[in-house]
Amino acid sequence: MDVALLSRLQFALTIMVHYIFPPLTIGMGVVLVYLDGMWLRTRDPVYGQAARFWTRIFALNFAIGVATGIVMEFQFGTNWATYSRFVGDVFGSALAAEGIFAFFLESGFLAILVFGWDRVGPRMHFFATCMVALGSIFSSIWIVVANSWQQTPAGHHVVPVLRDGVPWIVNGVPVLRAEIVDFWAMVFNPSSVHRLLHVWVGCFIMGSFFVMSISAWYVLRGRHRAFAERSFRGALALATLASLGALVTGHGNAEMVYRHQPAKLAAFEAHFRTGPADMSVVGWPDPATESMRFDLAIPGGLSFLVHGSFDAPVVGLDRFRPQDRPPVVPAYVSYHLMISLGVGFIGLTLLGCFFLWRGTLFEQRWLLWIFVVAVLGAAVANQAGWVAAEVGRQPWIVYPPVAWAGNDVVTGPAGTVVYDEAVGLRTANAISPSVASAQVLGSILMFGFVYLLLLAVWLYVLNEKIQHGPVPVPEAPPAGAEGVVAAAAARLEHRDSLTGTEPETVGRRA
Amino acid sequence: MTLDATTLPVIWFALLGVLLAGYAILDGFDLGVGMMHHLVAHDDSERRLVMNTIGPIWDGNEVWLVTFGGALFAAFPEAYATVFSGFYTAFMLLLCALILRAVSMEFRSKVRHATWRRVWDGAFTAGSTLAVLLFGVATGNVMRGLPLDARGDFTGSLLDLLNPYALLVGVLTLTLFAMHGTIYLHLKTEGALRERTVAWMWRTFGCFLVAFVLTTMFTLVAVPRATQHLADHPILWIVPVANVFAVANVPRAIYRGTPAAAFASSCATIVALVFLLGAAIFPDLVPALEPAHSLTVWNAASSPRTLGIMLLIAAIGMPAVLAYTAAVYWTFRGKVRLDDHSY
Numbered sequence: 001m002d003v004a005l006l007s008r009l010q011f012a013l014t015i016m017v018h019y020i021f022p023p024l025t026i027g028m029g030v031v032l033v034y035l036d037g038m039w040l041r042t043r044d045p046v047y048g049q050a051a052r053f054w055t056r057i058f059a060l061n062f063a064i065g066v067a068t069g070i071v072m073e074f075q076f077g078t079n080w081a082t083y084s085r086f087v088g089d090v091f092g093s094a095l096a097a098e099g100i101f102a103f104f105l106e107s108g109f110l111a112i113l114v115f116g117w118d119r120v121g122p123r124m125h126f127f128a129t130c131m132v133a134l135g136s137i138f139s140s141i142w143i144v145v146a147n148s149w150q151q152t153p154a155g156h157h158v159v160p161v162l163r164d165g166v167p168w169i170v171n172g173v174p175v176l177r178a179e180i181v182d183f184w185a186m187v188f189n190p191s192s193v194h195r196l197l198h199v200w201v202g203c204f205i206m207g208s209f210f211v212m213s214i215s216a217w218y219v220l221r222g223r224h225r226a227f228a229e230r231s232f233r234g235a236l237a238l239a240t241l242a243s244l245g246a247l248v249t250g251h252g253n254a255e256m257v258y259r260h261q262p263a264k265l266a267a268f269e270a271h272f273r274t275g276p277a278d279m280s281v282v283g284w285p286d287p288a289t290e291s292m293r294f295d296l297a298i299p300g301g302l303s304f305l306v307h308g309s310f311d312a313p314v315v316g317l318d319r320f321r322p323q324d325r326p327p328v329v330p331a332y333v334s335y336h337l338m339i340s341l342g343v344g345f346i347g348l349t350l351l352g353c354f355f356l357w358r359g360t361l362f363e364q365r366w367l368l369w370i371f372v373v374a375v376l377g378a379a380v381a382n383q384a385g386w387v388a389a390e391v392g393r394q395p396w397i398v399y400p401p402v403a404w405a406g407n408d409v410v411t412g413p414a415g416t417v418v419y420d421e422a423v424g425l426r427t428a429n430a431i432s433p434s435v436a437s438a439q440v441l442g443s444i445l446m447f448g449f450v451y452l453l454l455l456a457v458w459l460y461v462l463n464e465k466i467q468h469g470p471v472p473v474p475e476a477p478p479a480g481a482e483g484v485v486a487a488a489a490a491r492l493e494h495r496d497s498l499t500g501t502e503p504e505t506v507g508r509r510a
Numbered sequence: 511m512t513l514d515a516t517t518l519p520v521i522w523f524a525l526l527g528v529l530l531a532g533y534a535i536l537d538g539f540d541l542g543v544g545m546m547h548h549l550v551a552h553d554d555s556e557r558r559l560v561m562n563t564i565g566p567i568w569d570g571n572e573v574w575l576v577t578f579g580g581a582l583f584a585a586f587p588e589a590y591a592t593v594f595s596g597f598y599t600a601f602m603l604l605l606c607a608l609i610l611r612a613v614s615m616e617f618r619s620k621v622r623h624a625t626w627r628r629v630w631d632g633a634f635t636a637g638s639t640l641a642v643l644l645f646g647v648a649t650g651n652v653m654r655g656l657p658l659d660a661r662g663d664f665t666g667s668l669l670d671l672l673n674p675y676a677l678l679v680g681v682l683t684l685t686l687f688a689m690h691g692t693i694y695l696h697l698k699t700e701g702a703l704r705e706r707t708v709a710w711m712w713r714t715f716g717c718f719l720v721a722f723v724l725t726t727m728f729t730l731v732a733v734p735r736a737t738q739h740l741a742d743h744p745i746l747w748i749v750p751v752a753n754v755f756a757v758a759n760v761p762r763a764i765y766r767g768t769p770a771a772a773f774a775s776s777c778a779t780i781v782a783l784v785f786l787l788g789a790a791i792f793p794d795l796v797p798a799l800e801p802a803h804s805l806t807v808w809n810a811a812s813s814p815r816t817l818g819i820m821l822l823i824a825a826i827g828m829p830a831v832l833a834y835t836a837a838v839y840w841t842f843r844g845k846v847r848l849d850d851h852s853y
Contacts (some may be wrong), residue, residue, distance in 0.1 A: 009604075060616060066569060067612040071605045074577050077594025078601050081663070084594075088587020089812040093820050096584040108834040111566035112841055118849060119841050160818030163809050170661045177815045301634050384659035432595035434664040443602040450606050454613060461620045 001150065004428045006440040007079040013444060016383055017451045021065030021381045026140060026200070027207015027238075028058045029133030032113075034128045034234050041338050046226050051129075052117070054211065054231070055468035057462065064458055066107070068451070070425035079440065083397055083430035089179045090156050090186055091146050098142035104136030121285045122485035137200070137422060144199050148192040151389070151400050152260045153178070155185030158423045178398070194256045195389070198249040199326060202385055205243035205345060211248035213375035214466055215366040227470050232371075236352050243345040251305070257392070258306045260407055261399060262315040262326065263417075269302050275407070277302035277314040280336070287328045290317070307407070315409050321416045326394045332449045334387040341381035358428055438488030466495045519811035522585040523792065525824065529579070529581055529782040531621070535690075535777050539566040540571055542691015544611055545684070547631060550710055555848070556703050557631060562852045563698040566842050568615070570835060572608070584820055586827060588662055588810035589795040596646055596664025600671060606660060611637030619853040638710055639684070646683025648719025650676030651727035653733055653790060658798035662805055669819060669842045675732050682725045685718035689760070691777045696769045698846045711764050722757060729790075735797075746789060753782035762807035 031057045032054055039047035073095065084091075092328040112120055112128035112247055120128070149155075160167040161175040166177045212235045238428035258265040270285035270292055271277045279301025300310030307314070317325050348370060355361035362368070393399055400419040403410040414416035513521075543564050551557040564571075583590040594601055610633045618630035626750035652677050657666040692714050694705040729736050740746050756778035791797055796805040811817065 002810070057623070060620075063569075063616040064613060067609040069574060072574070072606055073583075074601055074605060075596055076583065077579075077590045078598050079595070081591035081595035083585065084587050084591040088583055088590065092580065092584025092587060092590075092812065093816055093823070094582040096577070096820055097823050097827075099573065099580040100823055100831060102578055103573040104570065104831040104835070107570040108831075108838045110569060111838045115566040115852070116841055155671055173662075179818070180816050183819050301633045432591070432598070433661070434595050434662075437600045439598050441603075442599065446602060446606055450609060454609070457613070457617055461617055464620060 001438055002059065003171065003354045003431050003435060003437045004418060004499040006437055006444065007431055007435075010079060010426065010440055010444045010447065011075060012387075013074065014068065014447055015386070015450070018065065018068040018072060019383060019386055021061050021377060022140065023203040023206035023379075024061045024210055025058060025131075025207070026203035026206065028054060028061065028210065029129075029136050029207070029232075030204060030238060031207055031235055032129050033056060033126075033133050034230070034238075036126050038234075040126045049470045049472075050227050050231050053227070055113060055129075055177065057214075057465055059110070060458070060461060060465065061353055062106075062110060064454060068454070071447070073463070074251055075077075079432055079435065080397070080430050081432035081434070083425060085175075086177050086425050086430070087150075087255050087398060089177060090149060090153075091185070093180065094146035094187075096141045098139055102135050102139035104135075105138065106132055109135065112392060117476055118149055140199060141196060144196045145187050145189075147190050147389075148195050151195075151339045151393055152189050152191040153183040153258075153398060153401070153423075155187075155188035156180050166322070190260055190457045191253075194249065194253045198246065198253050198385070201242045201245040201249055206241035206382050207244065207374075207380035208235040209371075209375045212239060213373070216371040217466070218469070219362050220365060220368050222370070224469050225362075232362075233258060233356065234276070236349065236356065237337060239345070240349040240353055243342065243349045246342045247346060248323055250339070254305060258314075259404075260402065261392065263317065263320045264326060264331070265306070266315060266317045266320075267292050267326040267328045267392055268335040268388060269326055270332045271302060271314060271316045275313050275320050276300060276311045277316070279330075282336075283332075284331045285328050310414075313407060319415070319417055321414075322417060324395065324417065325434065326356065327390050331388055331392045334384040338381050338388060341377045341384070344377065345374075349377055395426055395428065396424050397427040397430045398425040481493040515811075515814045516808070518814050518817040518821070519807040520545065520793075521821065522581070522811070522817055523788070523807045525785055526578065526585065527788045529574060531781050533571070533578055534576055534780045535677055536571035537568070538687045538780060539691045539694040541602065541642050542570040542687040543695055544634050544693060544755040545642065545688050545692070545694050546710060547635045547638075547641050548677070548707055550692070554627065556775055556827075556852060557627070558617070558848055559635070559699060559703060559846055560695065562652070562848060563695060563846045564852050565615070565836065565846075567603065568612075570838060572612075576827070581820070584815060585812055586795055586805070586807070586810040589805045589814060592662045592664060592790075592796050592805060592810075593652070593654075593656065596658075597651075597671065598747070599668050600644050600648060604641055607640040609637075610634075629740060641682045642684050642687050646680035647671065647676045649683065650679030651789065652681065653729070653736065653787065654803075655797040655799045658800065658803040658805075659685055660803060662796075662798075662803065662810075672696070675728055675759060677722070677730055678725050682718075682721040685714060685721045686780065688705075688722040688777075689714035690717045690773075690780065693764075693769055693773045693776055695762075697773060700845050708764070712761075712771075715764070725820070732801065733790065736786075739789045739792065744761070749782050749789070753779060753786070755760045756782060759834075792795060 021220040032051060035047055035054060038044070039051050076091075088472035109128040109131035113132050116125060116128065156178045158176055158178050162168060162175050212232050215228040215235065218224045219232070243483065246277060253266075259267070266272075269280055270279065270283070272290040278297035278299050280292060280293075280295060280297045283295040283297070285292055302314050303312045304310050306312075318326070352361060352371070353368060355367065356362050359361065400421065400423050402419075409417050529825070547557065547560050551560045556610060565844045581591075583767075588793050612635040614630040614637065618627055618634070621627075648671075651671050653672075654673065657662055659665050668720040691706055696704060696711060699707065723802065725787070756775045759775040760779070763769065763775060793806045793808070794804045795807055795810050812820075
């Protein structure tokens with residue numbers, strides 16, 4: 001197999017495993033801020049208990065996110081050397097900014113969040129929680145900015161590389177690279193903000209559904225009721241807002257994608273021929289015959305989405321040469337999977353809110369069971385969104401711009417878009433020339449094995465933690481000042497039972 | 511001094527040196543702790559203690575590597591692409607080693623079962639050791655020079671990377687970090703465990719000294735350009751001389767029972783060695799066996815605008831980073847003890 005395909009597989013494998021964890025930690029970070037903040041404000045030990053329990057799970061998820069994330073940064077150099085040479089000037093500063101502004105913040109305060117309960121006061125602890133949540137959000141900003149620049153490049157120009165003042169020519173071909181012209185134009189390229197908002201709501205959905213899944217399970221089992229109900233309510237509020245937000249930001253993204261990457265939206269909707277377009281709800285695209293099988297569609301829906309009119313023509317895949325089209329089936333399937341799940345989340349969370357309002361939410365066992373498994377849907381939706389975004393970008397690793405003439409794209413003599421290859425970069429041309437396919441295959445096998453092991457152990461340890469449950473709080477603790485004492489007492493008691501070491505450091509700030 | 515296309519890459523070369531030294535000092539001791547884990551700790555509680563000496567901070571330490579990688583990518587994309595694709599298999603192994611090491615700490619204490627803990631103890635030590643060895647071998651190869659073509663792409667094979675010089679630098683790095691980690695353990699532990707680290711400080715120092723002397727001699731013979739800058743600028747001799755003093759102060763401090771001084775000396779040794787590495791290769795970032803193909807700080811650099819933007823990012827970010835890194839180390843100062851938040 002060729003190096004480009006293998007490198008893509010390797011990237012897909014490593015990032016898909018990694019991308020389970022950042023949405024979890026970003027979403028859970030918000031839940032932790034809420035719980036830790038409520039604990040600081042009310043001193044209700046149940047909030048303290050909840051904050052501690054979720055912090056432990058957060059730490060587990062975070063550690064695996066960090067461990068798998070380190071691969072991503074080095075993969076650009078190992079597998080995509082030509083890409084790195086081409087974009088380093090632009091792309092690198094975003095990654096460097098992530099390292100300095102986000103990673104240090106996260107990892108520094110994570111230490112206090114996880115290990116610092118007895119070493120710092122509750123205010124400082126709450127501050128650390130906020131900083132970790134903020135750090136993970138900063139991190140997503142820079143990553144999405146870097147990725148969005150690949151989708152809709154801006155703020156740069158492509159110039160010949162100079163050596164000793166003259167263009168550098170290797171094997172008769174001048175070497176080109178993208179150089180930054182306007183940093184803020186690069187950061188706020190046309191897709192950054194749209195994509196960032198959508199990524200965030202995806203993360204919030206992931207984190208809140210994760211918390212609701214475990215909480216619902218406790219309620220169903222009749223264990224840790226007070227703790228579980230409180231965690232569930234907080235997460236449900238976030239999940240509802242985020243699910244509705246996903247609809248709004250998703251709509252904004254679809255319009256933006258059409259403007260800048262029309263081939264991508266056409267692939268998402270399997271819209272083969274330019275003209276008025278329906279919006280497919282269920283179906284299976286057949287690229288060979290350029291048609292849909294089992295098509296169930298909203299008539300004129302896509303036209304309405306992009307133009308606000310049911311019969312306006314929409315640019316289809318026929319405006320692009322076959323070698324410039326994204327693979328339609330994976331793009332269509334992942335995009336529709338994401339949307340269907342998103343619609344499901346809205347229905348589910350609104351139903352949850354309805355029963356919460358009626359005061360019978362925790363008696364609806366069937367609904368709680370749906371919430372127990374819905375976290376898988378949240379994970380799949382996040383993965384599918386990423387797959388759609390990246391597969392839809394193909395065959396480009398850096399997307400060349402598309403020009404518009406009215407409601408149609410500018411085409412060449414053959415009626416298809418003629419891309420300026422010099423300002424974009426094809427994925428197939430972005431690989432490392434010095435790497436052989438056997439090396440990449442070897443690395444895929446190695447990572448495949450390590451990641452399988454990792455996921456298995458993660459699930460095992462996660463299950464252990466869930467079975468173990470939160471640290472119990474004493475019976476009927478009164479609120480207010482006495483609650484603090486009770487919480488401190490519970491902490492002391494718990495320490496002795498767990499470790500058996502003399503609690504020497506306990507008195508410090510408890 | 512004006513910030514232009516000539517000086518900016520040199521500044522970034524120096525800043526990369528700072529990041530590398532910061533990484534080697536910080537992750538150096540926690541990788542060293544990982545290597546010494548089996549040798550120093552004898553029972554489960556001691557093993558937990560050893561892991562928890564680095565528990566809250568290893569993650570932050572590793573961020574120095576991530577930032578070094580990001581800065582290399584941004585400031586010298588040509589060098590980043592060449593080195594990482596050239597060392598492909600070695601880097602993949604390194605990444606697996608770092609992953610295993612990281613998760614072994616997280617997973618180990620979660621289940622109370624002897625076999626479970628033995629497996630993750632093994633992964634912790636093996637991952638740490640392999641990572642250090644690979645770092646050292648990579649450094650040795652950069653010192654020696656790589657087979658590169660006109661485009662700057664690596665043309666050798668994996669076996670070319672396993673040459674005697676690079677392997678020796680690998681051993682030097684292993685012994686250096688083992689010593690550095692053991693001194694750190696001595697600082698953070700008490701009782702019988704601490705007593706045991708004394709003997710291991712002597713042993714690791716002995717091994718380091720042998721590797722240090724051998725590597726110095728081998729370098730003088732095999733890498734003639736290593737001392738070129740020292741010959742041109744005699745003032746630079748301060749560094750190797752200081753290095754020798756720092757190395758010599760390690761046994762002195764151990765003997766006098768001042769481990770903080772020993773730790774400071776091993777930090778100084780690391781700084782000196784990183785400096786000597788930089789001085790040996792400058793103005794190259796990645797020396798090629800064919801000198802015309804070498805990637806210098808100028809021909810591998812990003813545009814002055816990018817380097818300027820990054821300088822601004824670093825100027826804003828680094829003071830904050832240093833402040834909260836210091837705050838975290840301060841929070842977790844003193845001897846390590848187990849509590850219910852420990853690993």
